[in-house]
Amino acid sequence: MKNLMYLLLGIILLISCKKDLAPISGCTDSTATNYNPSAITEDQSCIYFSTTPFVIETPYEFPEMKIPSDNPMTIEGVALGEKLFKDPILSANNTQACIDCHKQNSSFSDPNQFSTGIDDIQGNRNASALINLGWNTSFFWDGRSLTLEEQAFEPVTNTIEMHNTWMNVEIALNSDKEYPFLFKEAFNINYIDSIHVVKAIAQFERSLISTNSKLDRYLRNEEQLTISELNGYVIFNTEKGDCFHCHGTNMFMDNQFHNNGLDTEPFIDLGRAKVTLDVSDNGKFKTPTLRNIEMSAPYMHDGRFATLEEVVEHYDSGGKYSTTVDPLMKKLGVGLQLSNQEKIDLVAYLKTLTDNEFIDSE
Amino acid sequence: MKKKLILISIIAFLFTACDKDKPITTDITINFTHTVDSFDLITNSMIYTNDAVEHYDVQTLKYFISNITLHDDLGYTVLKDIHFIDISDESTFSFTYDNLPNNNYYAISYTMGLDTIKNISNAYINEDFHATMFWPDMMGGGYHYMKLEGDFNDSLSGYATHTGGTMGMDYSFNHLDNISLTIDDDLGDVYININMEINNWYNSPNQIEFSSYGMGIMGDMQMQMDIQKNGITDVFSVTIDK
Numbered sequence: 001m002k003n004l005m006y007l008l009l010g011i012i013l014l015i016s017c018k019k020d021l022a023p024i025s026g027c028t029d030s031t032a033t034n035y036n037p038s039a040i041t042e043d044q045s046c047i048y049f050s051t052t053p054f055v056i057e058t059p060y061e062f063p064e065m066k067i068p069s070d071n072p073m074t075i076e077g078v079a080l081g082e083k084l085f086k087d088p089i090l091s092a093n094n095t096q097a098c099i100d101c102h103k104q105n106s107s108f109s110d111p112n113q114f115s116t117g118i119d120d121i122q123g124n125r126n127a128s129a130l131i132n133l134g135w136n137t138s139f140f141w142d143g144r145s146l147t148l149e150e151q152a153f154e155p156v157t158n159t160i161e162m163h164n165t166w167m168n169v170e171i172a173l174n175s176d177k178e179y180p181f182l183f184k185e186a187f188n189i190n191y192i193d194s195i196h197v198v199k200a201i202a203q204f205e206r207s208l209i210s211t212n213s214k215l216d217r218y219l220r221n222e223e224q225l226t227i228s229e230l231n232g233y234v235i236f237n238t239e240k241g242d243c244f245h246c247h248g249t250n251m252f253m254d255n256q257f258h259n260n261g262l263d264t265e266p267f268i269d270l271g272r273a274k275v276t277l278d279v280s281d282n283g284k285f286k287t288p289t290l291r292n293i294e295m296s297a298p299y300m301h302d303g304r305f306a307t308l309e310e311v312v313e314h315y316d317s318g319g320k321y322s323t324t325v326d327p328l329m330k331k332l333g334v335g336l337q338l339s340n341q342e343k344i345d346l347v348a349y350l351k352t353l354t355d356n357e358f359i360d361s362e
Numbered sequence: 363m364k365k366k367l368i369l370i371s372i373i374a375f376l377f378t379a380c381d382k383d384k385p386i387t388t389d390i391t392i393n394f395t396h397t398v399d400s401f402d403l404i405t406n407s408m409i410y411t412n413d414a415v416e417h418y419d420v421q422t423l424k425y426f427i428s429n430i431t432l433h434d435d436l437g438y439t440v441l442k443d444i445h446f447i448d449i450s451d452e453s454t455f456s457f458t459y460d461n462l463p464n465n466n467y468y469a470i471s472y473t474m475g476l477d478t479i480k481n482i483s484n485a486y487i488n489e490d491f492h493a494t495m496f497w498p499d500m501m502g503g504g505y506h507y508m509k510l511e512g513d514f515n516d517s518l519s520g521y522a523t524h525t526g527g528t529m530g531m532d533y534s535f536n537h538l539d540n541i542s543l544t545i546d547d548d549l550g551d552v553y554i555n556i557n558m559e560i561n562n563w564y565n566s567p568n569q570i571e572f573s574s575y576g577m578g579i580m581g582d583m584q585m586q587m588d589i590q591k592n593g594i595t596d597v598f599s600v601t602i603d604k
Contacts, residue, residue: 063487064488237499238500238581242577255494256494280405328578
C-alpha cells in the first residue's frame, strides 16, 4: 500500500513536471507590440511601443505652442511627416509633393503667384509660407481649417492640386516597402490611414520654426541693426507705419482677419466671409507672419505684389476704399505719407526678419 | 430610559449642528454689458452719434477689467484679477465666482485697464489676447487697455480708440460703486452687471472727435487723459440682479 502511494506521488510529480517543461512561452502582455495571445508563460520578451519626444523649446518672447493632445510631437512622427511632405506619392499621378508648392528656399511658399496642380490647373490664391505654424489658430487665407491636421486633408484631394483620393493614398502607402514600418514606428499602427498621414505631416509642419533672424539676434543683444533698419523698426512699431497692430509681437501676426484695402467692391474673392457667411467679413484675409517675408514673395493672398517695395507703396497710398476696410487703414487718400527714405528704411527693417539658417537647414 | 433619551437627543443635536456648520454660500456671476445711449450695443451698424455729431459704428471692442473686488465691513474679496472682454466672443461676457461667503457687501470696485503692477510686456504671453492686445515696447510696453474701433464719416473713415499706458504712464482708473448686497443662506445666486456706456467715452467732460485722431492716439498723452476722465465720469455703472 505504501509502495502504491509512492508510485502515485511519483506519477503526479512527473505529470506536473511535464507541464512545466512544455509551456508556450512568449510575451503575455496585451499592450506589448509582440503580444502572443497563445503564450501562457511570460518570458520577459515583451517589446513596448515607444517614441522619442520631439521637444519644442519656446522661442524668446513666444507663447508656448499649443500641441493637440492626440498628436504629440515625436522624432519618429516628424521624420515621417517630412518624408511624406517631400514624397509625390500623395498625388494622384505620383508627380507632385507638398514641397513642390511650399519650397524651402521660399520659406516653404511658392515663388509663383499661383501654384499649378497635377492637371496643369492654377489655383487663385498664393501658397502660404509654412513657418511657425504651431502658433496659428487657423489655416488657409480664409482660416477655414482650425488645425494643421484638418488643413492637411485638403490639398491631397483638391481637384486642382494633388487631385487624389485618400483611398488611393492609403493603398499606395500600405503597399510601399518603407511606410508600413515607419507608421508602425511612429504611431504603432498596422494599417496606414489618412488620419495618421495628416498627423505626421502636421508634426513636421509644427517643427518648422524660425526665430534666428537678424532682428532676433538684435533683440538678444548679439548683433546691431543699421541706422536704416532701426529707423524702419521705429516706423513699424509706432502708429507712423502702424504695422504692429496686425503684424505684432515676436510672432509678427495676430491670428486675425483684416481687409487691408486691396480692392473695391464687389470682391472677386470674399475671403473670410466665405467661411463665416458674414458680410462684415467680406474681403478679409488672415494676417500672415512677416518672418522670412523677404523670401516668400510674391505677397498678399493673391500674390499680386512681387516685391516688398510694392507692398510698402500699397500701405503708403492708403489702399482702395471698400466698406469692410480695417478701421486702422481707413484714412483713405491719406495713407502713411512716408518719405522715400522712410520707405527704404521700412523695407530694410522687414529684411532683418530673414532667417537664413531656417532657409538653408537640412 | 431617561439616559437613553438624553443620548439620542445629544446625537440628534450633533447631527443638526454638523449641518449648520456646513457653510451655505452663494455663487456670484459678474456680467459685462455694453450700451450706446442706454440701448444694447449693435455692432457693425452706422447708427450711433457722439456729441461732436459724428455718426459712427462699433466693429471691435476688446478691453480689460481688472482687480474686481467686493468690499465688506471687515475686508474684501477679490473675485478676479484680470478679465478680458471681446465683443465678438460671448464666452467673455461673464465669469462666475463660486462660494462667496455670507457677508454684507457695501461696494464693488474694479479697474478699467491694467494698473502699473499688471501692465508688463509679455506678462500674459500665453493668453490668446496677447497677440491682439499687446502695446509695443517702443510706445511704453504692456497691453492696450481697450481697443474700440469702427467707422465714422459715412464709413469713409475709421477710428481706433486705443487706450493704454502711453510711454509707461498709468491711465488705468479705479471705479468703486456702492451696492447693497447681503449674502445669507436664503439668497440664491447673484448677478452683478458692469455696464459700459460706450458713447460716454466721447462726450463728457471732454468732447472727443474722431476726426482729430490723426495717425492714432496711442502716443497722444493729452488724448489718453481726456478719454480717461470721460471714463471715470460716467462710462461704467453697476446693477444687481438677485
